[in-house]
Structures are given as C-alpha cells and as structure tokens.
Amino acid sequence: MKLTNKNKYLLAGVVAMLLLSYRLAIHKTLMVREEFYNSLGKKESITNLPRQLSMLGQKEKTLDAQLVAFDVGNSSLQNNLLKFLNQEASKNQVKIIDFNSPHVVEGEKGTTETHILHLEGGYTDILKTLNALENKGSYGAISHLAFEKKKNYRSKRTYLQAQIFLEQVK
Structure with missing residues (x-):
C-alpha cells in the first residue's frame, strides 16, 4: 500500500482540523470548566x-475571658507577678522578704527567665501561696x-x- 499525494494531503488536513x-x-x-x-x-x-x-467571635470572647481571669494588664510581667504575689501573700498571711529582677538565660529552646523569691510564714500558708x-x-x-x-x-x-525559683520559658 503506497501513499499517494492525495492521501498525504488528506491525512495532513485531518491532523490540521484536529489541532x-x-x-x-x-x-x-x-478553560471555562477550570x-x-x-x-x-x-x-x-x-x-x-x-x-x-461566629467561631472567631466565640474564640475572641474565650480569649478575652482568659485574659481577664489571668488579670494581665499593660504592665510588665514582673509587675503583674508582684501584684499577684502581694494579693496571695496577704490572703495567706505570708511575707514577701525578697523579690529581685529575673535571671535571664538564653538557650537552644529559647529565653528562660528565673525569678528568685523569698517568702516567710507558715508551711501550709507558703504552700497555698505557691499553689495559687x-x-x-x-x-x-x-x-x-x-x-x-x-x-x-x-x-x-x-x-x-522559703526560697523559690520561678522559671518561665519564652
């Protein structure tokens, strides 16, 4: 079977029509389907x-409630910690003897702040304060x-x- 010029033109025309x-x-x-x-x-x-x-609104309310529960204001963490300690110490008849600036260590996991506190009082009262x-x-x-x-x-x-090391990883 030999292809003639007519057959070649026909085959080329069919391919051209397909394209x-x-x-x-x-x-x-x-394109319209995509x-x-x-x-x-x-x-x-x-x-x-x-x-x-609505889910984001609920999440915002939950986070706001948690912030109010933790009583985090605009002041620094150290001020908030001291305020919280004063409240708990007065409630449990414990004295805050020493409260220094935090010791900061930078490591692989992040920055670690260690607050060193000294409390004076009864054993159970100190434990109640530390638990809170x-x-x-x-x-x-x-x-x-x-x-x-x-x-x-x-x-x-x-x-x-009591000497307490309170450690926070940031």
Missing part, C-alpha cells in the same frame, strides 16, 4: 463565612523550692523561710 478544533473549541471548554470549579470553591468558602465568623502562683497565674513553673528554719536570737522567735 484547529482543539484550539478553537476544546481548549476554551477546558474557571467554573474555581468559582465553586469560592462559593463554598463564602457560604462558610458566617459560621467561621503556679495554678492560677500564668507566670511559669516552680523549678526549685527550699525551706529553711531560722531563729531570731533577739526575740527568741523561730520562723520558716
């Missing part, structure tokens, strides 16, 4: 918008606690002091 029909009809159809699916995705996101908006400090406040975790019984020889009075 032309793809370019004029099928290509446009595929645009349609994109608009369907946008429509779904728009229909979910009120639900997402760790559970109610968002000031960090107690990494070290040392109790020491001391005696004032002038007044012949013994008292209990």
Whole structure:
C-alpha cells in the first residue's frame, strides 16, 4: 500500500482540523470548566463565612475571658507577678522578704527567665501561696523550692523561710 499525494494531503488536513478544533473549541471548554470549579470553591468558602465568623467571635470572647481571669494588664510581667504575689501573700498571711529582677538565660529552646523569691510564714500558708502562683497565674513553673528554719536570737522567735525559683520559658 503506497501513499499517494492525495492521501498525504488528506491525512495532513485531518491532523490540521484536529489541532484547529482543539484550539478553537476544546481548549476554551477546558478553560471555562477550570474557571467554573474555581468559582465553586469560592462559593463554598463564602457560604462558610458566617459560621467561621461566629467561631472567631466565640474564640475572641474565650480569649478575652482568659485574659481577664489571668488579670494581665499593660504592665510588665514582673509587675503583674508582684501584684499577684502581694494579693496571695496577704490572703495567706505570708511575707514577701525578697523579690529581685529575673535571671535571664538564653538557650537552644529559647529565653528562660528565673525569678528568685523569698517568702516567710507558715508551711501550709507558703504552700497555698505557691499553689495559687503556679495554678492560677500564668507566670511559669516552680523549678526549685527550699525551706529553711531560722531563729531570731533577739526575740527568741523561730520562723520558716522559703526560697523559690520561678522559671518561665519564652
């Protein structure tokens, strides 16, 4: 079977017609189909918008309630910590003996601030204060606690002091 010039022209014409029909009809159809699916995705996101908006509103209210519960103001963390300690110490009859600036260490996991506190009072009262400090406040975790019984020889009075390392990783 030998191809003649007529058959060659016919075959070339068919291929040209296929390419032309793809370019004029099928290509446009595929582009419109892609645009349609994109608009369907946008429509779904728009229909979910009120639900997402209400969820964000609820999340905002929850976070605001947590901020009010933690009583975090515009002042620094150290001021908030001291204010919280004063409230708990007065509630539990504990004295704050020493409250220094934090010791800052930068490591691989981030910056670690360690506040060193000295409290004086009864054993259970100090523990109540420390429990409130760790559970109610968002000031960090107690990494070290040392109790020491001391005696004032002038007044012949013994008292209990606690040294606390409050550690917060930022």
